[in-house]
Amino acid sequence: MKIFLITLAYLVLAPVLGGLLAGFDRIVTARMQSRVGPPLFQPFYDVLKLMAKENLAVNHFQNFYILCFLVFMIITGALFFAGGDLLLAIFALTLAGIFLVMGAYSANSPYSIIGAERELILMMAYEPMLLIAAIGLYMATGTFIVHDMIAIHRPLIFQLPGIFLGLVYILTIKFRKSPFDLSTSHHGHQEIVKGLTTEFSGPALAMIEVAHWYENILLLGLVYLFFAWYPPAAVAAVILTYFFEIFIDNTYARTKWHYAVKWSWAVAATLGVGNVATLYFLR
Amino acid sequence: MKTLFFLMAFPLLPAVLLAAVSAARWRNAIVKMSSVVLAAAAVALGVAHVKGGTSYYAVEGHWVDGALFCGEIGLSLYLLVKGFLSRRYVVPLLVVLQTGLMIYSEFFGGVVSAERDLSVDNLSVIMAMIVGVVGGLISIYSLWYMKDYHAHHPEIPNRTRSFFFVVFVFLAAMFGIVFSNNLRWMYFFWEVTSVCSFWLIGYSQTEEAVQNAFRALKINLLGGLSFALGIVYLAFVHKTVDMSQLLAMGQAAALIPAMFIAFAGLTKSAQMPFSSWLLGAMVAPTPVSALLHSSTMVKAGVYVIIKMAPILQNTAAGFVIALIGGVTFLLASATAVSQNNAKRVLAYSTIANLGLIVACGGVGTFEAVWAAILLVVFHAVAKGLLFLTVGTIEHEIGSRDIEDMHGLITRSPALAIFMLIGIAGMFLAPFGMLISKWVTLKAFIDSNPILAILLAFGSAPTLFFWAKWMGKLLAVPHTPRRTAGQIEPEEWTALLGLAVLTIGACGLFPLIAAEYIEPYTMQLYGHAFSLGYANLAIMGIMLGALILLPLGFFYFPKNLKYEGAYMAGANLPGNLSFQGSLGQPRDMIIRNVYFRAYFNEASLSRLGNWITVLLIVLMFVTAEL
Amino acid sequence: MSFLKKSPWILHYDGTSCNGCDIEVLACLTPMYDVERFGIVNVGNPKHADILLITGSVNEQNTPVVKNLYRQMPEPKAVVAIGICATSGGIFQDCYNVKGGIDKVIPVDVYVPGCAARPEAIIDGVVKALGILEEKAKALKEAAHRQPVEVEESSHD
Numbered sequence A: 001m002k003i004f005l006i007t008l009a010y011l012v013l014a015p016v017l018g019g020l021l022a023g024f025d026r027i028v029t030a031r032m033q034s035r036v037g038p039p040l041f042q043p044f045y046d047v048l049k050l051m052a053k054e055n056l057a058v059n060h061f062q063n064f065y066i067l068c069f070l071v072f073m074i075i076t077g078a079l080f081f082a083g084g085d086l087l088l089a090i091f092a093l094t095l096a097g098i099f100l101v102m103g104a105y106s107a108n109s110p111y112s113i114i115g116a117e118r119e120l121i122l123m124m125a126y127e128p129m130l131l132i133a134a135i136g137l138y139m140a141t142g143t144f145i146v147h148d149m150i151a152i153h154r155p156l157i158f159q160l161p162g163i164f165l166g167l168v169y170i171l172t173i174k175f176r177k178s179p180f181d182l183s184t185s186h187h188g189h190q191e192i193v194k195g196l197t198t199e200f201s202g203p204a205l206a207m208i209e210v211a212h213w214y215e216n217i218l219l220l221g222l223v224y225l226f227f228a229w230y231p232p233a234a235v236a237a238v239i240l241t242y243f244f245e246i247f248i249d250n251t252y253a254r255t256k257w258h259y260a261v262k263w264s265w266a267v268a269a270t271l272g273v274g275n276v277a278t279l280y281f282l283r
Numbered sequence B: 001m002k003t004l005f006f007l008m009a010f011p012l013l014p015a016v017l018l019a020a021v022s023a024a025r026w027r028n029a030i031v032k033m034s035s036v037v038l039a040a041a042a043v044a045l046g047v048a049h050v051k052g053g054t055s056y057y058a059v060e061g062h063w064v065d066g067a068l069f070c071g072e073i074g075l076s077l078y079l080l081v082k083g084f085l086s087r088r089y090v091v092p093l094l095v096v097l098q099t100g101l102m103i104y105s106e107f108f109g110g111v112v113s114a115e116r117d118l119s120v121d122n123l124s125v126i127m128a129m130i131v132g133v134v135g136g137l138i139s140i141y142s143l144w145y146m147k148d149y150h151a152h153h154p155e156i157p158n159r160t161r162s163f164f165f166v167v168f169v170f171l172a173a174m175f176g177i178v179f180s181n182n183l184r185w186m187y188f189f190w191e192v193t194s195v196c197s198f199w200l201i202g203y204s205q206t207e208e209a210v211q212n213a214f215r216a217l218k219i220n221l222l223g224g225l226s227f228a229l230g231i232v233y234l235a236f237v238h239k240t241v242d243m244s245q246l247l248a249m250g251q252a253a254a255l256i257p258a259m260f261i262a263f264a265g266l267t268k269s270a271q272m273p274f275s276s277w278l279l280g281a282m283v284a285p286t287p288v289s290a291l292l293h294s295s296t297m298v299k300a301g302v303y304v305i306i307k308m309a310p311i312l313q314n315t316a317a318g319f320v321i322a323l324i325g326g327v328t329f330l331l332a333s334a335t336a337v338s339q340n341n342a343k344r345v346l347a348y349s350t351i352a353n354l355g356l357i358v359a360c361g362g363v364g365t366f367e368a369v370w371a372a373i374l375l376v377v378f379h380a381v382a383k384g385l386l387f388l389t390v391g392t393i394e395h396e397i398g399s400r401d402i403e404d405m406h407g408l409i410t411r412s413p414a415l416a417i418f419m420l421i422g423i424a425g426m427f428l429a430p431f432g433m434l435i436s437k438w439v440t441l442k443a444f445i446d447s448n449p450i451l452a453i454l455l456a457f458g459s460a461p462t463l464f465f466w467a468k469w470m471g472k473l474l475a476v477p478h479t480p481r482r483t484a485g486q487i488e489p490e491e492w493t494a495l496l497g498l499a500v501l502t503i504g505a506c507g508l509f510p511l512i513a514a515e516y517i518e519p520y521t522m523q524l525y526g527h528a529f530s531l532g533y534a535n536l537a538i539m540g541i542m543l544g545a546l547i548l549l550p551l552g553f554f555y556f557p558k559n560l561k562y563e564g565a566y567m568a569g570a571n572l573p574g575n576l577s578f579q580g581s582l583g584q585p586r587d588m589i590i591r592n593v594y595f596r597a598y599f600n601e602a603s604l605s606r607l608g609n610w611i612t613v614l615l616i617v618l619m620f621v622t623a624e625l
Numbered sequence C: 001m002s003f004l005k006k007s008p009w010i011l012h013y014d015g016t017s018c019n020g021c022d023i024e025v026l027a028c029l030t031p032m033y034d035v036e037r038f039g040i041v042n043v044g045n046p047k048h049a050d051i052l053l054i055t056g057s058v059n060e061q062n063t064p065v066v067k068n069l070y071r072q073m074p075e076p077k078a079v080v081a082i083g084i085c086a087t088s089g090g091i092f093q094d095c096y097n098v099k100g101g102i103d104k105v106i107p108v109d110v111y112v113p114g115c116a117a118r119p120e121a122i123i124d125g126v127v128k129a130l131g132i133l134e135e136k137a138k139a140l141k142e143a144a145h146r147q148p149v150e151v152e153e154s155s156h157d
């Protein structure tokens, strides 16, 4: 019953929180650039506006993939917050991501396909670290089940500092933050127009936005796991992590794709693997 | 017992008939009927063995041993002649060595036959079902394929009769491998599959084909030599050639012969440094690639390794084998990124997945074995489907280049959907390969996290190359044009059959796991891995969602306004071209990325070969210690 | 109420502008004017945009581009001509290669005069366009109630 309630809360609250987070992001970013920035609720205005706009599409398949993207993103989050299997949640996240990429491919536009390929490159870049994070959590807790990980009441962060840092590193990719906002970005500027999302307008774009909100909350949930033994600390950690990502976003220029892959893999191979090795030898 | 014999002997009947008749009508009838019979017999065996343990059968009389021995000599002579005629003297050398060894042990080893020649357990039942059902479907497919193949390549001598003869002999030999408990028997069937593979790779008799056929032969003979060494060692040291006794004699004693046999398994399943033969084998007609080089024969290699798993469990040598598999998985997956030839991508992915299975076998714990068997099943059906679809696509669009498959979903929706099912089956969430990977990861972490890390790094390029291929298929060009080709009923049967199996295997996998795999690991280890029910429920939901989702294609959203793709405002009418810088129209051409500079085939394979050669040395060294 | 007013996304196209007006448009994004306060984002993609800002006049070369961009914007949409060039062709009106203001090619909703147009004027123009967008949205809705939306036949030059 409790699990059911949490899942329900997730379904309802995640978009709200995600939207607020996006608003907060935009304000903080503006302040960092000594601007005032939009109102906190701006992301909601944007999405509601998009819903009212005309649905322009290149072909009739493309929006279907976006619907799948949203649906599977929600399922992924539900799996995670219902305390299910972390690894399955990661796989489901990949599936959702693939649907977005397929939508962009389907539109058969030069910009969206370049964006789609870059998105795949980025997925290739972060996938090892994400799996290593799951491996590390499993080694520290003996389970992939999120519910049991939380029930352990031990500060996982002390066992998994390297993995946590590695995860924060790839979260820059997942949050679509500079220097890794190669495939599309939340800002109005992008050297490949809007990359992945170029060909989606109106309601389809709104769906993408909402899916991103769900996704961001899920990712922050992952951060939460490391501090779950003491919820206030966990919430603080989540906020600090996100703030840190915004900070990085505003201090780094966009990089090239091969640096994204090299660095992410290097981080996974050093911080991630180092941490796993330590756990293995201490076991 | 009767079914076993039937499965091993029956294919020889159509083989002989097919070699004799030349009328296409008769050939069609014979192939179809015998495929159905084989598949039915294999499934019947499967049904009869639900939750069954291991049963052993002794074959009365030594005439079978004698016949097999004569067969062996015959094969050796065939290869000797082939080797000498083509002046490839390594072949006769290897043949003489291994046949010499076998003859020596035959006459001086003392042990001529095992107590129990045949055995059947849940693993071999699963293998038999794969060989029977997938093999049957692929044979039916070949009927159409070979006809079309010769229509397209008039310069290649038409040897269709021999082709089907070899295919059915091969099927018999495959059943032989999975049912043999007597290692000598298994060795004989093993050699038969090597020779069949050799013949089929060289089918077209072009220079390249002959070259590659001999490369495959040499590597497989090397494996055969190692197999022979293992048998001779067993016969002399332990006075047995019985697989079940090998498994029962305890890790310390069994490790050395097991290493030799596992080495043979590595060559047959094309692990690095032996992977080159499988890539060369892609010159064979596509059904051959599907049948021998992805679904069945290469699985014989991993089959023996899975069989040896209880011996390898928790040994240094086993860990080294697992590392070989893991390194192969990582590097083959990475290499696949750089390939645009569909069959080569499939070949690299096959090598990679076999690597994963080998890694599971090397780890050898019950979880790992559980995962390995599921990987075998799912890979066989999905890869078979992919190969056959590529074969059909090649005939439809005249190319096996992935770039040419752009927008296949509008040109030939049925083929594109088969392709997508196959690809999704290889790497996406609710499908089998991923379930198995999930268990594999767990098994690896529980044993040694290095393997899990190899898996983590190898999965990333896997995702990349499959997804970009999918994207190619799904792109919707602005002016759809249909391909002219028709899909023949034989193709439909095979493709639809395999597609249904790919999806069905996901739905049925809890059943496969509970009825076959769990009893198998239970019997060997006393433990069985079972998925939690919660997870099953989750997988069910996801599978359901995925089945519901295709319905979306029939849903045409209203209020949709169509507008060409954004091309910086320079679109020309039709949205297929844009205004270039000097005012000329330029066609919009979209190509995938292959990163040849980073995922370089030559340097990756060099790296892989060095690492794995060292590992193989290490494997034998640690087994000795 | 509609949220169009709260989140106008802008596409900026430079016709034959001398760059004077372009600089002023971009100045609107700087901390000095910070139009993001009003939810305005410069998206650079017609398919995401609500308002098309054009600086400079139109000529033979850019006519198809302007039309393409306009066509690829989802309804409801508005066009703002920035600077006297975009309004009428300005001092270049009589050049052999200049067609004139933007309204020679696509319907323009708001004209912002000036050479160069001042950022305040540009912002003012966008705000005017918001009112027009609102009206267009209402008209679209009514039209949708009356009859099924007729898909406009896309025309190419």
Ligand code: SF4
Residues within 6 Å of the ligand: C016, C017, C018, C019, C020, C021, C022, C055, C056, C082, C083, C084, C085, C086, C090, C114, C115, C116, C117
């Ligand atoms: S109006 Fe003046 S400043 Fe603006 S583009 Fe024309 S000439 Fe340049």
